[in-house]
Amino acid sequence: MSKFIMTRRGLIKAGAVSGVALAAPMHFVRNAFAQDTSCNMPTGDTVTFGWNVPQTGPYADEGADELRAFQLAVKHLNGEGDGGMIQTMKPTALKGNGILGKKVAYVTGDTQTKSDAARDSAKRMVEKDGAIMISGGSSSGVAVAVQSLCQDMGIVFMAGLTHSNDTTGKDKKRYGFRHFFNAYQSGIALAPVLADEYGKDRKAYHLTADYTWGWTQEESIKNATEELGWSTVAAVRTPLGAGDFSQYITPVLNSGADVLILNHYGKDMVNSLTQAVQFGLRDKEVNGKKFEVVVPLFSELMAQGAGDAVKGILGTANWDWKLEDEATKAFTKSFGQEYGAPPSQAAHTCYVQALLYADACERAGTFFAPAVIEALEGFEFDGMGNGKTLYRAEDHQCFKTALVVRGKENPKDKYDLMEIVREVPREELTYDASIFGGDLGPSDAKQC
Amino acid sequence: MDAILLQILNGLDKGGAYALIALGLTLVFGTLGVVNFAHGALFMLGAFCAVTFNKVLSLESVVVDPTQTTAWGSPLEVRTPYVEAWLGDFGVFLHNYSVPASVIIAIPIMLAIGIAIERGLIQYFYKRPHADQILVTFGLAIVIQEVIKKFYGANPIPQAAPADFSGTAYVGTLLGMGDALPYPWWRLIYLLFSFVVIGGVMAFLQFTTYGMVVRAGMRDRETVGMLGIDIERRFTVVFGLAAVVAGIAGAMYTPILPPDYHMGMDFLVLSFVVVVVGGMGSLTGAVVAGFLLGILQSFASMNEIKSILPGIDQIIIYLVAVVVLLTMPRGLMGRKGVMED
Numbered sequence: 001m002s003k004f005i006m007t008r009r010g011l012i013k014a015g016a017v018s019g020v021a022l023a024a025p026m027h028f029v030r031n032a033f034a035q036d037t038s039c040n041m042p043t044g045d046t047v048t049f050g051w052n053v054p055q056t057g058p059y060a061d062e063g064a065d066e067l068r069a070f071q072l073a074v075k076h077l078n079g080e081g082d083g084g085m086i087q088t089m090k091p092t093a094l095k096g097n098g099i100l101g102k103k104v105a106y107v108t109g110d111t112q113t114k115s116d117a118a119r120d121s122a123k124r125m126v127e128k129d130g131a132i133m134i135s136g137g138s139s140s141g142v143a144v145a146v147q148s149l150c151q152d153m154g155i156v157f158m159a160g161l162t163h164s165n166d167t168t169g170k171d172k173k174r175y176g177f178r179h180f181f182n183a184y185q186s187g188i189a190l191a192p193v194l195a196d197e198y199g200k201d202r203k204a205y206h207l208t209a210d211y212t213w214g215w216t217q218e219e220s221i222k223n224a225t226e227e228l229g230w231s232t233v234a235a236v237r238t239p240l241g242a243g244d245f246s247q248y249i250t251p252v253l254n255s256g257a258d259v260l261i262l263n264h265y266g267k268d269m270v271n272s273l274t275q276a277v278q279f280g281l282r283d284k285e286v287n288g289k290k291f292e293v294v295v296p297l298f299s300e301l302m303a304q305g306a307g308d309a310v311k312g313i314l315g316t317a318n319w320d321w322k323l324e325d326e327a328t329k330a331f332t333k334s335f336g337q338e339y340g341a342p343p344s345q346a347a348h349t350c351y352v353q354a355l356l357y358a359d360a361c362e363r364a365g366t367f368f369a370p371a372v373i374e375a376l377e378g379f380e381f382d383g384m385g386n387g388k389t390l391y392r393a394e395d396h397q398c399f400k401t402a403l404v405v406r407g408k409e410n411p412k413d414k415y416d417l418m419e420i421v422r423e424v425p426r427e428e429l430t431y432d433a434s435i436f437g438g439d440l441g442p443s444d445a446k447q448c
Numbered sequence: 449m450d451a452i453l454l455q456i457l458n459g460l461d462k463g464g465a466y467a468l469i470a471l472g473l474t475l476v477f478g479t480l481g482v483v484n485f486a487h488g489a490l491f492m493l494g495a496f497c498a499v500t501f502n503k504v505l506s507l508e509s510v511v512v513d514p515t516q517t518t519a520w521g522s523p524l525e526v527r528t529p530y531v532e533a534w535l536g537d538f539g540v541f542l543h544n545y546s547v548p549a550s551v552i553i554a555i556p557i558m559l560a561i562g563i564a565i566e567r568g569l570i571q572y573f574y575k576r577p578h579a580d581q582i583l584v585t586f587g588l589a590i591v592i593q594e595v596i597k598k599f600y601g602a603n604p605i606p607q608a609a610p611a612d613f614s615g616t617a618y619v620g621t622l623l624g625m626g627d628a629l630p631y632p633w634w635r636l637i638y639l640l641f642s643f644v645v646i647g648g649v650m651a652f653l654q655f656t657t658y659g660m661v662v663r664a665g666m667r668d669r670e671t672v673g674m675l676g677i678d679i680e681r682r683f684t685v686v687f688g689l690a691a692v693v694a695g696i697a698g699a700m701y702t703p704i705l706p707p708d709y710h711m712g713m714d715f716l717v718l719s720f721v722v723v724v725v726g727g728m729g730s731l732t733g734a735v736v737a738g739f740l741l742g743i744l745q746s747f748a749s750m751n752e753i754k755s756i757l758p759g760i761d762q763i764i765i766y767l768v769a770v771v772v773l774l775t776m777p778r779g780l781m782g783r784k785g786v787m788e789d
Contacts, residue, residue, distance in 0.1 A: 056602035234751055243604065243705045246635070247749035247761065250458055253630065254451040255751070267604060271706070280616035280630030305606065321519075336520020415519070 038369035039154045039448035040132045046105040047098070047367060049074070049354065050131030052122050052146060053160065057113030058241045059138035059266040061301045062346040066136050066160055067108060068339050069347035073354035076334070077104045084334040085355060088327035088383035093362035100361060111137055113240070115145035122146045126155055126448060132367055133158060135353050138266065138346055140164030140213035147176035154369055154446025158353035161346040163265075163297055164213040165220065168397035169436025171212075174443045175369070177376055177396045179356065179389075180349045183217035184431060185402055186296045186316040187224030189424040193314060193404045198259065198292055200229035205257035207248055207272060209264050210237040217263045221296050225261075233257040238264070238272070245272040249279050258286040260293045269295060270305035277309040298405050301344045303417035310407030310417060317403045319348045319385050320420055328385045342415050352384045356391070370443045388426065394433035396440070399426050450620075450629055455746045457619065461635045461704075463742020464642030468697035469715055470722040470734035471646060472690035478666045478729040479686045482570055483578050485585040487694055488716025489592040493561060494695025495707035496596055497554035499605050502546040505531050545610045547703055554699045555692055562691025566684050589712065597709040604706035609634035614703070634703050641700050645693060646735055652689075653731070662686055666729070721769045727782025737780055741765050 042048070051070045054063035076084045079096040086094050098104055107129040109121030118137065125131040134150055135158040137143050143162035150157035151173040159167060159178040163186070168178050194202075204225055208214040214237070222232050233255050238248050249272070252260055260281060264272045276282070276293055284291040295302075298315030321332045321342040331351065335343040343351070360375035361367055377393035386400035404422040411417050469491050476484045508527040516524035532539040542549060569588060573581045608614065613633040620629030653659035665672045665679045672679050698707070705711065722741055726733030747753060748764040760767075772779060 060603045236751065246458055246461070246632075247746055250454045250746075251451070251749070251751050253454060267706070270606070275632070278614065278616060278632035278634070280618070280628075283616065283630070307608075333520045336518060337522055340522070340525070342520060 036366065036368050037447065038367075038445035040126060040130045041367045042102055042130075042132065045102055047100075047102045048129060048131050049104060049106045049357075050109065050122065050125035050129065050134045051106055051136045051350075052109045052111055052118060052125065052134050053136040053350075054113045054138050054142070055108075055110040057111075058268050059113045059161075061305070062138040062161055062266055062299070062344065063111070063136075065301065065344045065347040066138065066350040069335070069343060069351040070106065070136065070354055072335060072338055073351045073358075074104045074106055075338075077355070077358050081338070082330075082334055085327050085331050085351065085384055088330050089355060089359070089381060090383040091381065092359050094355065094359050095362075099358045100365070100367065104358070107131055111139070111142045111146075113139050113142060115141050118142040118146050119149050122149055123153075126153055131155070133357055135357070136160040136350055137162060139211070140167055140216075141211045143167050143176075143178075144171045144212060147171065147173045151175045151441060152446075153448060154444070155448075156357060156369055156372055158357050160350045160353065162213070163217065165216040165436050166212050166438075168395045168438075169216075170438040172395050172397075172436075172438040172440055174373060174396075174440040177353070177356075177391065179353050179391075179398045180345075181316075181318050181400075181402045181429070182397065183213070183220040183296070184436075185429040186217065187220035188429055188431075189316050189402050189404050189422075190221070190294075190296060190314070191224040191228055193421055194225065194230075194294065195228045197314065199289070202230040202259050202289070202292075203233050203257045203287065204230050204259045204261050205233045205252050205255050206235035206261045206263055207245070207252075208235060208237050209240050209268055211240055213265070214263045217296055218261075221261055221263070221294075230259070238268075241268065243271060245275050246279070248272075249276050249281070252276075252281065253279065253284075256286065258289050258291055260291070262293065262295045263297075264295070265297055265299075266302065267305065269302050273302075273306050273313070274309045298407075298418065299345050300342070300415065300418055301346070303407060304414055311409050313407040314421070315405055317405045317418070318345045320345065320403055320405065320418060321348075322416075322418075322420065323385060323403075323423075325385060325387070327383045331385060348385060355384070356381075368445065370445050373443050390426070392433060394440075395436075395438070397433075399430050401426055402429055451750065453619075453629055454631070455750060456743060457631050457635075457639075459743030459746035460739060461639050461742070462745060463739035464639050465697060465701055465715065466719055466722045466742055467735045467738025468642050468645060469694055469719040470726065470738050471649060471731060472693045473719055474723050474726070474729060474731055474734040475649075475690045475693075476687055477723070478731070479662060479683045480566075480570065480574065482573065482581050483585070484570070484690075485582055485716065486565065486589040486592065487585075487690070488712030488714075488719065489589040490558065490562070490691045490694040490712070491698040491701075491715055492596065492707065492709065492712030493592065494554050494558055494698030495702050495711060496600065496698075497557055497695060498547050498550035498607055498699040498702045499600065499707060501550040501553050502607060505529065505543050505546050507531075509533060544612075547607055547609060547700065550699050551696045554695045558692045558695030559688045561695075562688035563684055565691070566687040570687065571680075571684075589716075593709045593713070600709065602709060604708040606706040607702035609637075609703035613637055638700055638704060642697070645696065649689070649693060650731065650735075658682065718765060721765055723779075725769050725772050725779055727779030729783055730779070730781040733779055733781030741768060744768060 053066045054060050075081045076086050107125050109125050111118035122134050133156040137160040140162040143159045147157045157176045165182050165184050206218050208218040262272050281291050295315040298317050303310045332342050360372045364371040364375040376391050379391045382388045389400035402424050403420050405418045406421050408419045473487045508529050511526045513524045513526050616630045617633045617636050618628045619631050722737045726737030748761040
């Protein structure tokens with residue numbers, strides 16, 4: 001019978017060996033934990049998306065349409081309905097059975113078109129409802145604020161309708177992605193058409209919504225038109241949601257300007273354009289030329305609100321339901337049959353964003369945020385209504401075809417209010433990512 | 449010159465709305481001694497009378513036409529408003545003129561609401577301090593706002609002016625000045641409407657026996673009561689009258705500013721400044737101050753002024769109020785003894 005005698009040296013050796021043996025698996029487990037887990041990764045049989053849209057405020061019409069599009073996207077992702085643009089998207093990993101075998105669920109929030117309210121509702125959806133991604137919104141002020149919050153929380157933000165250069169410029173974030181085009185691209189697209197239609201000797205007067213989108217659109221359109229040879233008489237800032245713009249419009253009448261550029265969107269644009277027409281601006285002749293009104297960012301929803309006032313007005317749009325490609329037809333059919341009206345450009349961009357996020361998860365094979373970001377960066381796709389599109393890795397801006405549109409003189413019905421003047425190809429709208437500065441920041445996974 | 453005339457017109461137009469609200473406010477204050485913070489909500493309720501009337505007129509019958517399809521492949525739905533189907537051309541006319549027609553509907557509704565508020569709530573606060581009156585009427589305003597928000601949502605609901613008056617009037621040409629001076633027709637009509645209503649209220653108070661008793665009551669309530677006149681009942685009617693003035697002002701304003709549940713509060717603050725500048729309890733003061741501040745605000749929005757004093761258009765009204773109160777503590781036409789106890 002042997003006797004077990006533990007020496008001091010033996011005890012130290014045994015302790016060291018057992019310590020290493022015990023720590024080794026923890027080392028691998030910890031690394032695996034860090035690589036595969038980010039905020040709100042789903043554990044059950046559903047994955048929750050957060051739709052953060054303006055249900056009140058000057059952009060509420062766009063918000064309502066965005067919500068309709070998101071609900072349709074969820075239906076299609078879960079294999080219900082006719083599949084919409086899942087059928088036309090190329091390439092796609094989507095199978096119409098949810099995402100990675102999990103059904104898609106959603107929660108909603110009201111941004112109220114206010115940055116603080118939008119951040120609160122996004123935070124609530126992430127912290128209380130377990131949303132793994134946030135999408136939607138119809139204001140760049142809101143987009144920039146929510147994008148920054150999402151970066152801090154490690155949640156992917158698929159921006160809705162945001163047109164400011166800042167969203168993917170100086171305020172760009174690793175966790176933020178924008179499918180919609182921007183003010184700079186509107187300027188590039190619109191300038192040649194303005195030169196053709198109104199000539200190169202014009203005096204412009206800008207009325208501008210006083211927040212990030214308005215400022216960058218004013219700057220972009222000013223630069224583009226001044227390059228044409230136009231001069232800028234004045235650029236006046238108006239508060240968001242002003243309602244009555246008469247006090248801003250009357251000074252235009254005697255300013256010597258012969259073009260009014262309305263850097264307004266949503267209900268602000270409906271009100272300012274209607275009131276500009278009521279003040280007789282479009283019947284005026286100034287400097288021997290017919291007075292013109294230009295609305296650089298235009299939408300079908302706004303055209304419905306403004307009625308006859310939009311006839312003949314030039315602007316740009318990200319997309320239009322009357323495009324002839326198969327993807328647009330498929331989406332318009334799905335949306336029209338579901339809701340009895342064609343989709344707006346706000347609805348289109350949100351629907352596409354939802355599908356792109358879902359597809360990126362499928363391609364990455366995980367909901368782990370840094371892997372999803374990697375799958376989206378530099379992704380090139382087609383069959384979503386804008387031709388071949390690139391999600392540029394450097395600034396997370398989509399590059400694709402954009403439209404110059406005009407309010408139709410003789411519409412067939414209340415949805416046939418805009419005609420496409422020109423489809424501007426992606427190549428013309430591509431610019432150097434460094435011109436707007438900014439830094440994407442890290443893609444580190446965050447826990448919540 | 450054109451620019452100045454336009455700003456005057458703009459100012460008169462805005463001033464018309466301020467004056468109409470301030471007139472009712474000061475009438476209630478002068479008769480009942482109540483500072484009514486719910487008065488803006490009455491303006492908003494009037495606007496929603498127009499919205500409701502238009503919604504009723506817009507109720508449609510839907511007939512599916514299987515021979516036609518929409519762009520997305522569904523059968524076409526042909527929608528016809530019932531009022532147009534039933535009344536023909538008159539229905540089309542009524543639909544088109546729904547805003548001015550809603551004024552006729554708004555008068556009895558607002559009168560009933562005004563009397564109900566006075567009898568149901570305000571009368572219990574006559575002898576309470578002004579602070580209590582302000583709190584209870586402010587609370588009432590919030591309740592009214594939330595009820596409207598519940599039924600109509602939080603978004604502005606645009607109302608169209610009649611097609612004949614939705615375009616541009618060339619004021620210069622109309623006045624034979626040769627210069628066109630374009631101005632929206634509906635805004636001119638609103639200005640005219642505000643003159644008519646203000647003139648009507650003033651004439652009622654000035655030239656009718658009823659009005660004379662009310663004015664006497666405003667001066668010396670107890671003496672009028674001792675003469676055997678039921679001044680309380682008359683003051684109840686005056687509250688109803690103030691509600692009607694605010695309500696029809698709101699209804700007619702809807703084509704200028706799409707109404708939402710909060711519009712009353714936006715106007716209330718400015719109207720209180722108008723009442724204070726005009727002089728508490730002075731009807732003429734309220735009207736004069738309303739137009740004066742409207743015009744000043746309009747001039748302050750001119751680029752020439754704003755380039756020297758940026759942001760002046762946002763603060764001019766309050767700046768004027770401060771100056772007036774410093775130099776004339778009772779306001780422009782305030783009476784001695786009002787709110788000085």
